[in-house]
Amino acid sequence: MKKLTLLGSTGSIGTQTLQIVEAYPDRFQVVGLTAQRNMTLLAGQVRQFHPEIVAVGGEAERAELLELLAGYAAPPDIRVAAQGVVEVAAHGDAQVVVSGVVGVAGLLPTLAAIEAGKDIALANKETLVAAGPVVMPRIQVKGVHLLPVDSEHSAIFQCLQGGKELNRILLTASGGAFRDWPVERMKTATVKDALKHPNWVMGRKITIDSATLMNKGLEVIEAHYLFGLDYEQIEIIIHPESIVHSLVEWADTSVLAQLGWPDMRLPILYALSWPERIPTPWRPLDLVKIGTLNFKAPDHEKYPCMRLAYQVGRVGGTLPAVLNAANEAVVELFLNEQISFADIPRLLALTCEAHPTVSAPALADILEADRWAREQVQIQALRTVITPV
Incomplete structure (x- = not known):
């Protein structure tokens, strides 16, 4: 029986992970869950999987979850906000923490789980993109396993x-x-x-x-x-x-x-069961x-963001954290229809060019780079794209 904690239980990775737990109840046991806003789904997960501890977005969500769990015999310890997620990640005797939180919000909980000696099933790429120079040494020092969940x-x-x-x-x-x-x-x-x-x-x-x-x-x-x-x-x-x-x-x-x-359950299952493989009834x-499998080289003119990522990676330091945060901010502007699709790579390049890179960053440097990048995107967008009302 492998005990696990799941960060981001109501998202795509989270729900598919719990499908695996449901399918193999003699193999996996849930210790902790976290979710930001979807309390209805989280309440159902609590009733089904009986976690010891959960974290939710804030006090309003905590009150909503308690109401949804009225009459449930064994309500979990409920923590709130970002610190609550960190506490759940480090909690108890879970052997594996599935990091399925979206964005750089997954960084601090993943580090907390590493410090607590837990193996990491990593679906949150931003943790390594932004903070690889901090995370990888801690993996080595603590002697835990880092198991990738992204299919590639x-x-x-x-x-x-x-x-x-x-x-x-x-x-x-x-x-x-x-x-x-x-x-x-x-x-x-x-x-x-x-x-x-x-x-x-x-x-x-x-x-x-x-x-x-x-x-x-x-x-x-x-x-x-x-x-x-x-x-x-x-x-x-x-x-x-x-x-x-x-x-x-x-x-x-x-x-x-x-x-x-194309089924994310397979890489999730492998990360949870490694070094074993579990037979499945899947197709x-x-x-x-x-019939046919096709391959071709990517067009660098068509995908300038890809070329920028390589350039940023080679520079290293705090610049990947800037690229990651800037990308989150720029995509949000695009989804809100405040900028065009063509503005995405241009704003990313302008933000990266403006950043004074710290070559050997500490965690504080990475968090500051993340904050700076989100602010810089807004500055660059207002200068070149968005017309103030």
Whole structure:
């Protein structure tokens, strides 16, 4: 029986993780859950999985959850706000913490779980993108395992088991909503256009990141920290079918790939069950039915965010934290229809260019860089894009 805590239990990763717990009740037990606003769903999860402790967005959510749990025999300890999430992450005898919180909000809880000696099933790429220089040394000092949940990084991790002399890795990308659009047409892309992902149903922010390919740029930085490779050894290839999740190439040029249907339950299950594999009743992959798998190089003119991510990663220090925070702020402006799709890479570049990078940052430097970047995006947008009312 492996005990786990789930940060972000009402989101996509969270609900799919709990589907796995439900399917394998003799394998996994829930110790803690966190959710920001969806108290109705969280209350149902509490009644089903009986966590010892939960964290919610604030006092209003705490009151709502208590009302929803009226009559429940064993209500959990309820903590609130960001500090509450940190407390849940470090709580009790959970062996694995699934970090499914969206954005840089996942950083401090993940660090708290590491300090408490818990293995991390990481679905929150921002933790490593923004704070890899802080997080990875703590992983080493505490002797915990960092297990990737993103399908691409899970694929690489699976291919690496038992191997040595790695030469390079290849991250596959669907190409997002605009993979078949010409560059000129993308200048007029609307929010509605960008949210039409051809393969996946995801949250609004990650779907926009897929359309700009920033999600893949951030995954390159994450892979740099996860697998210890130089940026020249990490490549992106467009693979529209999303069946090959990533590949690794060894020193003798042999290549291993991990394949599967586009289903996030598989990488979640592997992160939870590693180093074992658990038999499942899920639909097996049918290559004959798929028929054809296609691959092509990404267009750097079409996806300038991808090129920017490589540049930022090579600089390192606090600059990846700036890129991550600026991207969150810029995507929010786009989703609110305050800027155009073409403004996204331009505002990101302006923000990164304005940042005085700290080359060997402490946690305080990273948090300050995150705050600075969000403020700088607003300044750059007001100067160049948004007309004040």
